[in-house]
Amino acid sequence: MKRWTNSRGLTVLVAVCGLAISFLAAAQAHDHTRGGSRIAFNGSRAYQYAQDIVDCGPRWIGSPGHVCAENFLKKQFAKDNLEEDTFTANTPAGAMTMHNFIVKFPGKKPGIIVLASHYETNYPLRDIHYVGANDGASTSGLLIEMASVLRGRLLDGDSVWLVFFDGEEAIQQWSSADSLYGSRHLAAKWDRDGTLKRIQAFLLVDMIGDKDLDIARDQNSTPWLLDLVDQAAKQEGDSSYFFATTNAIEDDHLPFVQRGVPCADLIDYDYGPHSFMLPDGYHHTAQDTMDKISAHSLTVVGQTVLETIHLLNQK
Numbered sequence: 001m002k003r004w005t006n007s008r009g010l011t012v013l014v015a016v017c018g019l020a021i022s023f024l025a026a027a028q029a030h031d032h033t034r035g036g037s038r039i040a041f042n043g044s045r046a047y048q049y050a051q052d053i054v055d056c057g058p059r060w061i062g063s064p065g066h067v068c069a070e071n072f073l074k075k076q077f078a079k080d081n082l083e084e085d086t087f088t089a090n091t092p093a094g095a096m097t098m099h100n101f102i103v104k105f106p107g108k109k110p111g112i113i114v115l116a117s118h119y120e121t122n123y124p125l126r127d128i129h130y131v132g133a134n135d136g137a138s139t140s141g142l143l144i145e146m147a148s149v150l151r152g153r154l155l156d157g158d159s160v161w162l163v164f165f166d167g168e169e170a171i172q173q174w175s176s177a178d179s180l181y182g183s184r185h186l187a188a189k190w191d192r193d194g195t196l197k198r199i200q201a202f203l204l205v206d207m208i209g210d211k212d213l214d215i216a217r218d219q220n221s222t223p224w225l226l227d228l229v230d231q232a233a234k235q236e237g238d239s240s241y242f243f244a245t246t247n248a249i250e251d252d253h254l255p256f257v258q259r260g261v262p263c264a265d266l267i268d269y270d271y272g273p274h275s276f277m278l279p280d281g282y283h284h285t286a287q288d289t290m291d292k293i294s295a296h297s298l299t300v301v302g303q304t305v306l307e308t309i310h311l312l313n314q315k
C-alpha cells in the first residue's frame with residue numbers, strides 16, 4: 001500500500017507495486033514509429049510471465065507462493081548471474097528474512113540505469129487469496145521480459161540493472177517504518193559502497209498492467225526525468241497514457257530520492273471502478289486478477305521505458 005496525495009491536497013491510501021526498464025542499442029537506426037527498426041517490447045510475453053507469477057498464488061513473505069515466485073525468478077535468470085540480496089527486517093510481526101534480486105546487464109558507459117519493481121504481495125491480505133496481478137506480478141513480468149532485450153551483448157550506453165524488491169508492502173499498516181523494506185535496505189547498502197553515485201536514473205514501475213492505463217505524474221519523482229519519460233511517450237505515440245493527472249506517491253523510489261538519485265515512479269493507482277464496496281477499486285482486493293490487466297498496457301510502458309533509456313544515453 002502506498003499513500004498518495006492528489007493535486008487537491010486530499011490524502012488517501014492506495015496500493016502500489018511493480019516496475020521495469022530496458023535499454024535500446026544506440027547503434028541501431030532510430031525510428032520513432034513503433035514497428036520500425038526499433039527493438040520492440042513484447043507485452044504479450046510480459047503478460048505471460050505475470051501469469052506465471054500469479055499462478056504461484058499469494059506471495060506474502062513466508063508463504064509457499066513467495067518461495068515459488070523467487071524460484072521462478074531464479075529460473076528465468078539462471079544464465080544471467082542473478083544476485084540475491086538477503087537481509088533481516090524488523091517488522092511489526094517480528095524479524096523477517098527478505099530477499100531482493102538484482103541482475104546486471106553491463107554497458108560501455110560507466111553509469112547505471114536501474115529499472116525496479118517489487119514481487120511480493122501484501123501481508124495483511126494473506127487470508128483473502130490476494131494474488132496481486134497488477135500489484136507486483138505485472139511489473140515483475142515486465143522486468144523479466146525486459147531482460148530479453150538487454151541480454152547477450154555489451155550495451156552501447158550505461159549498464160542497466162533490473163531490481164526485484166521484496167518487502168515493498170506494509171506488514172501491518174503503511175508508515176515510513178512499516179513499508180519499503182527492500183528498497184530502504186538496498187539504498188542504504190548502495191550508499192555505503194558508492195554504487196549510488198553511478199546511478200544516472202532510477203526508474204520504478206508499479207501497477208502499470210491496468211487495462212485502463214493512466215499513469216499520473218508523481219510529484220515525489222525528479223521533474224527532469226519525468227519530462228524525459230513524457231518525451232519518450234510522445235515519441236512512441238503513447239502520450240495519452242501518461243501524466244494527465246498529478247499526485248504524490250510513496251513507493252520504492254523514496255529511499256533513492258532521499259539520497260539524491262534522479263527517480264521516476266511510473267504508477268497507475270487509479271485501478272478499476274471505485275464504489276462504496278471498493279473505494280480503491282481493485283487495488284488490494286481479491287479482484288486484482290489477470291483479467292484486469294493487458295499485454296497492451298505492458299507494451300506501452302515497456303516501449304516507453306526503452307525509449308527513456310535511449311534518451312538517457314543521448315544526454
Ligand SMILES: [Zn+2]
Pocket residue numbers: 001002015016017122135169284
Ligand atoms: Zn500494493
